[in-house]
Amino acid sequence: MMTAERYIAARPAPRWDKREQRSFYRRPAAPASLPTLTKQQTALSAKDKSRLLGFLLLCGIVCIGLIIMAAYTAQVKYELNGTLAECDSLKGEISNLNVAIEQSSGIVAVEQKAKTRLGMVYPTDRQIVYVQPENRELQGFARELQRVAFNQ
Numbered sequence: 001m002m003t004a005e006r007y008i009a010a011r012p013a014p015r016w017d018k019r020e021q022r023s024f025y026r027r028p029a030a031p032a033s034l035p036t037l038t039k040q041q042t043a044l045s046a047k048d049k050s051r052l053l054g055f056l057l058l059c060g061i062v063c064i065g066l067i068i069m070a071a072y073t074a075q076v077k078y079e080l081n082g083t084l085a086e087c088d089s090l091k092g093e094i095s096n097l098n099v100a101i102e103q104s105s106g107i108v109a110v111e112q113k114a115k116t117r118l119g120m121v122y123p124t125d126r127q128i129v130y131v132q133p134e135n136r137e138l139q140g141f142a143r144e145l146q147r148v149a150f151n152q
Helices: 003-010 016-021 046-104 107-116 141-149
Strands: none
């Protein structure tokens, strides 16, 4: 005999047969035949029918609620978009008004309006009065100012 044949002959027999005998190694047996349901077994009782109808009504109410909420959300979003567009136009208008205020409040614009609308002119040298501060306290400051201003 060759060495390989001696090795095989000297080796004990495999234990597969013992493992297959254990229950967790076995395949489950196929059922002989599937049970068939009769019409009597598939019939729903009145209680089951009422539960099924209640469940379907509940599902319908939930679906209708979801549709109503989606419509309301779309309406609110539409109104919000309109409000945002109005806000943007008002921001543009505010920007235009700020530019107009800056233009009309400049010194050149004020001088031009004073000359054209009010007829104002710059004073001459004779019309200018210089008030010299004195070290004494004045009593009746308004009268003193009036006297100096009108040369009285």
